[in-house]
Amino acid sequence: LEQLTMAVCAIRREGEGLLEPPEDIGIVIEGVEVLHELTSFASACALLLGLIYVLNLAYPKPLRFTFEKVLMGLGDFKPLAPRLLNLKYDLLGRV
Incomplete structure (x- = not known):
């Protein structure tokens, strides 16, 4: 996680399939987990866009x-x- 610029991350228990809900969904910015225990990927993506705007962060070029x-x-x-x-x-x- 320390190497990530921005990410929405899902924590799953070992051996769980992709159809099982994740144990935790969080947002990482510059290697620091800034939010966790989010309800869905959709809300995590919306919150990430809001954080980019509020914190006046430079948007990563590959995601522009x-x-x-x-x-x-x-x-x-x-x-x-x-x-x-x-x-x-x-x-x-x-x-």
């Missing part, structure tokens, strides 16, 4: 179009992968 692509659906991008579509729907409060 994430907000426009995933949340806003703007730009001339390829269709979203199923995992990104699920994240987008979760962040937008899929019914």
